[in-house]
Structures are given as structure tokens and as C-alpha cells.
Amino acid sequence: MNLSPLHLxxxxxxxxxCVGLIGxxxxxxxxxxxxxxELMLNAGNIxxxxxxRFGPAPAEGTGVLFVLFAIAxxxxxxxxxxxxxxAVHRHQRNIRLQEANHLRG
Amino acid sequence: MSLAFLLIAFLTVATAAVAMALRNLVRSALLLGASWAGVAAFYLWAGAEFLAFAQVLVYVGAISMVVLFAVLLTRPSRDEGAVSPASAGRLLPALIAGGSVLGVLVGAIVGSPLRTAAKPPLAFTVRELGLQLMGPHAASLVVVGALLTVALLGAVVIAAPGRPGDREDPR
Structure with a gap:
């Protein structure tokens, strides 16, 4: 099996x-x-x-522009x-997701 | 494949995994800063220098500081920032879901014949990036600026305390 740099x-x-997803x-x-x-967004940028960098037709700077906007x-x-x-912490005094089940404080 | 890439990839994924598993939120935030710095190193390795600097400025500098502030502001006073570990009822389905997604992705990537460029692309300098941003992509640059302004104003409005009349619940 021969893996190119793009594969890696x-x-x-x-x-x-997947680390971000599991977390x-x-x-x-x-x-x-x-x-x-945020970790998943970084993976998409990578x-x-x-x-x-390694694609077949490296257009001028398309990937860089995409990632720049994605970071913003x-x-x-x-x-x-x-x-x-x-805001949730101010209303409910904790930030656990299971207990944040109503929107009005 | 260069050793530098493997080192960067291993360090990035390892720090992210440890940060997601830790109980102490402050240590998690700092380790995630290290992981984002690893992503910036990947950008440098791939030849996108401007993106590496943007990543360091935005993620390592700004977002990790905002996260640290949020952790310290919302920390319960008694236990020192430690949160309960993931319960088994949530950890097991999350591991199954993440593992199956990883399996599908790895299978698809390894099994697909990706064509790569014969020669590396020309260096994409900051000057060309600026010309592209100000020329063909000026409209999207303005839209992103407006979006950032609106989002940050909204963040201030959401996080600011309300009027003095409707203060928060008693503890």
C-alpha cells in the first residue's frame, strides 16, 4: 500500500x-x-x-482563502x-448541558 | 514523507486527545492551545505561512484566552475547576460514534486513488493573497467583516448582565 502525502x-x-467529535x-x-x-473546524481547515497543497490542480490560493474565511x-x-x-452560567449557576434545559432564566 | 509532518500530526492529535480526556478545564484549555499551535505548524509545513500566523494570532492568542476567561468566570467556587468525567452512559455511545466515523473515513481515504500534483505549486506569497482578497474576493471580505462585527456585538449583548431590575437568581 502506497500512501501519498495527501493521504497522510x-x-x-x-x-x-474524530477526537473533537468524541469530545x-x-x-x-x-x-x-x-x-x-473548534477541533472539528480545524480538521476541516487541514x-x-x-x-x-497536494491536489491535482493547485489553483492560485483558493485553499488559503477558504481557510482564512473559515478561521474568521x-x-x-x-x-x-x-x-x-x-449567560447560561449567570442564570443557572452551572454550565452542565443536562441541566440547561430551558431558555428563560 | 517527512519526519516533521509525522511529528506535527502526532503531537497535535495527542494533545487534543489528552485535552478532551482531562478533568481540569484550565489544563484542557492550555493543552488545546498547544494543539492549535500544532495545526499552525502544519500550515507552515504545507507552505501557507500567512495562515500559520493567522492561526497563531486567532486560535493560540485570542480564542484560548477567551476560553480561559470563560473557564475562570464559570468555575464553581468550591472544587478547583475539576468537572465530572464523562459518564459511561455518554462515553460509550460517543466512542462508538467517533470510532465508526473514523473507520469510515480511514477506509474511504485509503481506498480512494487520489491524484496528486506532479510538482509542488508555486509559492503563494502574502502579496498575491492580498491582491486576491482585495480584487476578486473583496465582496466576501466585506461580508466577513460585517459578520464579525454583528457576532461580536451580539456576544457582548448576550454576555452582559441585564437591567438592574431583573438581576440573576439567588444562588
């Missing part, structure tokens, strides 16, 4: 994605769930860069998510 990069991003599904703490989602969106998502965590 994709395997790397798959491993990172997001198994932990009850909402901050850790958010961090798992995929884009791998195809940009991820930053906005992290800010809003952590603000939601703080």
Missing part, C-alpha cells in the same frame, strides 16, 4: 476530527463541547490546505458560544 494529511485531519459527544461541560467543535467564522462562533455559556 487526510488521515491526520480525520483523526483530529463533543461525551463531555457534559458546555465549554468542552465548544472546544470539540483538509482544505492539504488539497490546496470560527472566531465569531467561539465568541458567541462562550457568551452563551456565560
Amino acid at each position: 494529511c487526510l488521515l491526520f485531519s480525520s483523526a483530529l476530527f 463533543a459527544l461525551s463531555r457534559g461541560n458546555s465549554i468542552l463541547v465548544l472546544l470539540g467543535v 483538509n482544505l490546505i492539504a488539497f490546496w 467564522i470560527a472566531a465569531a462562533e467561539a465568541a458567541v458560544g462562550l457568551a452563551l455559556v456565560i
Whole structure:
């Protein structure tokens, strides 16, 4: 079996994605769930860069531009998510997901 | 395949896995910062220098600091940041789901004949990136700027305490 660098990069991003997925599904703490989602976003960015670098038709900078915009969106998502965590904590005094089951404080 | 890539990949995945398994949230956040730095090292290795710097600035610098602040603000006062470990009722289905997703992905990747470029692409300099951003992609740049502004304003509104009349519940 002969694995090209593109294969290895994709395997790397798959491993990172699954670590994030298992973390997001198994932990009850909402901050850790958010961090798992961030790990999955990073794995997607690694995929884009791998195809940009090793792909058959390396267009000029498409992958870099995609990842740049994805990082900006991820930053906005992290800010809003952590603000939601703080708001839930102010109303309920804990941030466990099982107990955050109503929206009005 | 270069040894550097394998080292970067191993360190990134290992720090992420340990961070997801730890009980202490502060240590988890710091280890995830190390994992994001590993992703930045991957970008450097792949030849996307600007992205590596953006990753360090945004993830290692900003997001991990925001996460640390959130951890410290929401920490229960008695136990020092330790959260309960994942219960077996949640851990087992999560492991099954993640393992099966990993199996499907690895099988699909190994089994597919991916064509790779014969020669490495030309270096994509920051100058060309700036020209692309300001030329064909100027509209999406403006949209992302507007999105960031709206999202950060919304985050402030959500996280700020309400009016003095409707303060929070008593402990």
C-alpha cells in the first residue's frame, strides 16, 4: 500500500476530527463541547490546505482563502458560544448541558 | 514523507486527545492551545505561512484566552475547576460514534486513488493573497467583516448582565 502525502494529511485531519467529535459527544461541560467543535473546524481547515497543497490542480490560493474565511467564522462562533455559556452560567449557576434545559432564566 | 509532518500530526492529535480526556478545564484549555499551535505548524509545513500566523494570532492568542476567561468566570467556587468525567452512559455511545466515523473515513481515504500534483505549486506569497482578497474576493471580505462585527456585538449583548431590575437568581 502506497500512501501519498495527501493521504497522510487526510488521515491526520480525520483523526483530529474524530477526537473533537468524541469530545463533543461525551463531555457534559458546555465549554468542552465548544472546544470539540473548534477541533472539528480545524480538521476541516487541514483538509482544505492539504488539497490546496497536494491536489491535482493547485489553483492560485483558493485553499488559503477558504481557510482564512473559515478561521474568521470560527472566531465569531467561539465568541458567541462562550457568551452563551456565560449567560447560561449567570442564570443557572452551572454550565452542565443536562441541566440547561430551558431558555428563560 | 517527512519526519516533521509525522511529528506535527502526532503531537497535535495527542494533545487534543489528552485535552478532551482531562478533568481540569484550565489544563484542557492550555493543552488545546498547544494543539492549535500544532495545526499552525502544519500550515507552515504545507507552505501557507500567512495562515500559520493567522492561526497563531486567532486560535493560540485570542480564542484560548477567551476560553480561559470563560473557564475562570464559570468555575464553581468550591472544587478547583475539576468537572465530572464523562459518564459511561455518554462515553460509550460517543466512542462508538467517533470510532465508526473514523473507520469510515480511514477506509474511504485509503481506498480512494487520489491524484496528486506532479510538482509542488508555486509559492503563494502574502502579496498575491492580498491582491486576491482585495480584487476578486473583496465582496466576501466585506461580508466577513460585517459578520464579525454583528457576532461580536451580539456576544457582548448576550454576555452582559441585564437591567438592574431583573438581576440573576439567588444562588
